[in-house]
Amino acid sequence: METQSSAAGRLPRPLFCALVLFLLEGSVVYQAYAVDVEVKDASNETCLFGKWIMNFSITYETEHNEYKNTVLTFPEHVRYDGSSCDNEISGPVLAIEFGEGHSWNISFTKTNDTYQGIISFTYNTNDTALFPDAKMKGLITTSTNYPLHPVNLDTVFICQNVDFVESGSVIQNFQNVVLEAFLPSGNLSDQKTVCDKDAVVTPEPAVPDTSSTDTTSITNTTFIINTTSITNTNTNTTSITDDTTEEANTTILSSRSISQPDEIPATGTYSVKNDTEVCLLATMGLQLNMTKTLMNINPNTTTASGRCGNRSSVLTLTDTDIVVVLTFAVKNTSFERFYLKAVDVTVTNPVNGTQFAASDNLTFWEASLGSSYMCRKKETLVVTPSCSLHVFNLRIQPFQVQNGQFSIAEECTSSDFLFIIPIVVGVVIGLLIVFAFVFYMIGRRKSDSGYQAV
Structure with missing residues (x-):
């Protein structure tokens, strides 16, 4: 001092x-x-x-x-x-x-x-x-x-x-x-x-x-x-005064409920413009899990901002006391594909203080450059051990948006399809067993038909 x-x-x-x-x-x-x-x-x-x-x-x-x-x-x-x-x-x-x-x-x-x-x-x-x-x-x-x-x-x-x-x-x-x-x-x-x-x-x-x-x-x-x-x-x-430091206790109210209901968040539509042209499009429902506290991102109170580049684009979503920053990049391969590279989350809470979580080594939402990524099912993005994002009804295109519209979508692997695979395999195996049994019985009937007269 x-x-x-x-x-x-x-x-x-x-x-x-x-x-x-x-x-x-x-x-x-x-x-x-x-x-x-x-x-x-x-x-x-x-x-x-x-x-x-x-x-x-x-x-x-x-x-x-x-x-x-x-x-x-x-x-x-x-x-x-x-x-x-x-x-x-x-x-x-x-x-x-x-x-x-x-x-x-x-x-x-x-x-x-x-x-x-x-x-x-x-x-x-x-x-x-x-x-x-x-x-x-x-x-x-x-x-x-x-x-x-x-x-x-x-x-x-x-x-x-x-x-x-x-x-x-x-x-x-x-x-x-x-x-x-x-x-x-x-x-x-x-x-x-x-x-x-x-x-x-x-x-x-x-x-x-x-x-x-x-x-x-x-x-x-x-x-x-x-x-x-x-x-x-x-x-x-x-x-x-001279050598005495004194202050009073203060009470600060929280602007967001500490706990939110465990429900599917509303789907919002967000965009980023480069001058007057839309360069990034996104529709999604977002739910934040920060230190075991669920908070839904409300599209009605959320503003979108960011910037677009040839190799990297940023989407920033700000909802009251929550800021989510999504950074997309293009892979340096012969087949150019984009992916979600980094997520930064900031939650300002006057009771618990400012909580911040970030990861810049992710590989989510990968699709070909010039197309969009779509996933109708719930996806969970783990940012840190204490922070994750639950994403619903996602469609996003961070590069090469044409005329303000999504390009053709590459869809995520459906969980329903993964569930159906073992069922289909089981049915096929069952049918093979039935066919094998039928052929066996037919062959056995022919062998049991008896001796022919001389």
Whole structure:
């Protein structure tokens, strides 16, 4: 933990920033961190309050002209130079730097009635841990608006369900968002608005109460930068002074039921476009089994994205807090055939944390290039020992789609056919036995016909 004096020297004067990162506990592959932020001005008034969970899904091209997907989350240690309240019109700004040259910042602007943030995310493909075989090396920057729609001034923006924004090859997933910029008198507003994902199906989470003074001590799991006292705006607020780190317990609601019924999921139709032309087509019903928890992918709430190439194509399906990335490749043989090469699954759960499973050495759904693959029966794709996908009513074509239509299909081996084979063999053997017995009896009758008269 840095001292307050050293932190002060890194922040623009006379403006200060408070940044708190909390570790969410849970048995996950990737540690998930929630961001709890207050940006304060010189008079110690809050100009930005934000609280959310987020991760990044990045698709990149490899040296072998294939596309891979990698998932990036905020690590435990980040840098935050450049965060400030700025001025009355163009601020505030939250800037985060982390890892090997990665940075994320959001700057807010306002009109007479609304405010909105502009996200700039820069990732470094020289980071060999995340991009071991990237074709393009260096810094890549994408930008997008968030929230997606302008928010009325003096209004808190809330999004409990997973809300994602896509820009270029990056999908940013947000969840459990509580956000307000340009706070009047430094206090959160009583007025609230929700994102599109929350508008119909989910209740609004409670807005933190900044007036409470109840405090609860915890162990040293927070990273705090400030030169003055900071007020943590959870339901039970905390005063943080010179050498004391305190925070309150928080309650986070899950946006998806922990268990789903064991039923056949609805079949959805998905497509990916290359400019204006459809280059990938898929119809399927998907059910995810993550650590023995079944979750159906709902086509009505699922969005499809991705990219197409000559040797590799990617289909990304995002349903609320589930992201499934399917990567297809072409085999380097004299008979060109495509197959499912990799599957990446990310489940964002505010109770258990972010769960991630991936495998890039698969050989499912193989068919000739220029045709489609079809399987009417249930197929189970084992991604890892704790993660599998159940697929129903599948038809997919990741390459050479013509006029937005499926080409002739190559079907999987039917389980019914496999079941019939032993029956047919048994019947044939039985008939052979019957025929042999009949011929035997006929031959025996001829031999028993007696002696002829001389």
